[in-house]
Amino acid sequence: MRLLDDEALQRSSVVANNAMNRERGLDGVNSYARDLGFHPLDRLRPQLVEHGSAAWLDLCCGQGRALAQAARQAPDGLALVGVDLVDHFDPQAAGVDGLTLVTGSVSQWQPGRTFDLITCVHGLHYVGDKLGVLARALTWLSPGGMFAAHLDVASIRLADGTPATRLVRRLLRDAGVDYDARRRIVTRTGPAVLDLPLEYAGADDRAGPNYTGQPAVDSYYRPLRTGTRPDPVPPPRRAVAVDDRGVRVEHDGSVFDVAWHDVHRASVSRLVVEVAGIDHLELTVDLVYGHHLTIPDSDDGFAAAVAEFARRSGRAEPDLAHLRAGLDDIELWQQDA
Ligand SMILES: C[S@@+](CC[C@H](N)C(=O)[O-])C[C@H]1O[C@@H](n2cnc3c(N)ncnc32)[C@H](O)[C@@H]1O
Numbered sequence: 001m002r003l004l005d006d007e008a009l010q011r012s013s014v015v016a017n018n019a020m021n022r023e024r025g026l027d028g029v030n031s032y033a034r035d036l037g038f039h040p041l042d043r044l045r046p047q048l049v050e051h052g053s054a055a056w057l058d059l060c061c062g063q064g065r066a067l068a069q070a071a072r073q074a075p076d077g078l079a080l081v082g083v084d085l086v087d088h089f090d091p092q093a094a095g096v097d098g099l100t101l102v103t104g105s106v107s108q109w110q111p112g113r114t115f116d117l118i119t120c121v122h123g124l125h126y127v128g129d130k131l132g133v134l135a136r137a138l139t140w141l142s143p144g145g146m147f148a149a150h151l152d153v154a155s156i157r158l159a160d161g162t163p164a165t166r167l168v169r170r171l172l173r174d175a176g177v178d179y180d181a182r183r184r185i186v187t188r189t190g191p192a193v194l195d196l197p198l199e200y201a202g203a204d205d206r207a208g209p210n211y212t213g214q215p216a217v218d219s220y221y222r223p224l225r226t227g228t229r230p231d232p233v234p235p236p237r238r239a240v241a242v243d244d245r246g247v248r249v250e251h252d253g254s255v256f257d258v259a260w261h262d263v264h265r266a267s268v269s270r271l272v273v274e275v276a277g278i279d280h281l282e283l284t285v286d287l288v289y290g291h292h293l294t295i296p297d298s299d300d301g302f303a304a305a306v307a308e309f310a311r312r313s314g315r316a317e318p319d320l321a322h323l324r325a326g327l328d329d330i331e332l333w334q335q336d337a
Contacts, residue, residue: 026041054079064084114191115140178290179292197223306320
């Protein structure tokens with residue numbers, strides 16, 4: 001596999017693509033509010049009202065239209081910064097009070113302040129070290145500030161080509177970063193140090209179109225073995241059950257019930273990370289409000305839960321004994337759109 005460094009990636013026709021949608025506005029049909037699932041100004045208003053000032057950083061801002069419109073709609077006190085690799089900003093954004101547009105790569109650019117909102121709308125699809133940008137940006141949040149970025153976790157792979165979808169979702173969750181699998185958006189409130197055991201190895205600009213339909217960039221990482229294994233402790237009792245009421249997960253005495261109307265999708269996959277000694281099956285239950293449950297095959301009731309999801313959608317029960325690692329996941333059930 002030929003992996004590109006940042007310099008080569010930025011020259012690639014996939015990144016310097018004129019057909020990219022760089023024109024999203026703040027709200028309306030082709031907009032940030034629509035693609036993020038929230039209106040950026042709604043997030044900033046409470047801060048503006050309380051403190052008289054707020055700051056929004058938009059990474060991979062394209063033409064900067066959403067920022068320019070926010071500057072016009074919001075009261076004074078809103079500081080807006082947009083960063084994009086390509087100097088193709090909307091002429092109407094030039095000279096707008098409170099708006100700074102920077103030409104540069106989000107992999108290198110560094111702000112001199114913190115922000116109450118940081119967004120990256122369909123920008124990470126074209127970035128090499130997506131997790132590195134995520135880690136840097138999370139440190140730029142003000143206390144209580146919100147981060148939201150589109151991230152297609154299927155575009156993150158281990159250096160041997162294995163999809164790292166499950167691993168990354170788990171690492172992000174453990175680090176307190178939420179992933180909405182339906183919208184493919186990572187969110188976090190408040191600054192965080194994201195120290196993942198993955199080292200960036202390079203990018204592939206020949207990955208083809210991603211879920212947006214546009215050619216995108218896959219990012220490759222080498223797993224790092226860190227620290228020593230802790231002494232084995234008896235695992236807490238965990239169990240899962242799927243029935244007419246929904247999904248019930250029990251974890252060491254606590255019970256978490258999810259009703260069917262809150263379940264978006266269920267899938268099963270085999271997670272293998274040789275370097276970390278991981279090889280097991282996982283049932284992933286994505287919830288409509290963005291969170292997800294990961295249920296390992298060591299949970300009581302795992303196989304019955306997988307079978308019940310498949311039965312309810314009329315699908316064949318997957319052969320768990322022969323599930324191949326490297327297949328992203330096998331869908332068992334999905335809520336009707
Ligand atoms: C699909 S466009 C989205 C633009 C804007 N967020 C919107 O929704 O209208 C992706 C943008 O990411 C920018 N981009 C790609 N790689 C970048 C990088 N390393 N640093 C900064 N911007 C980058 C591209 O130039 C492009 O403007």
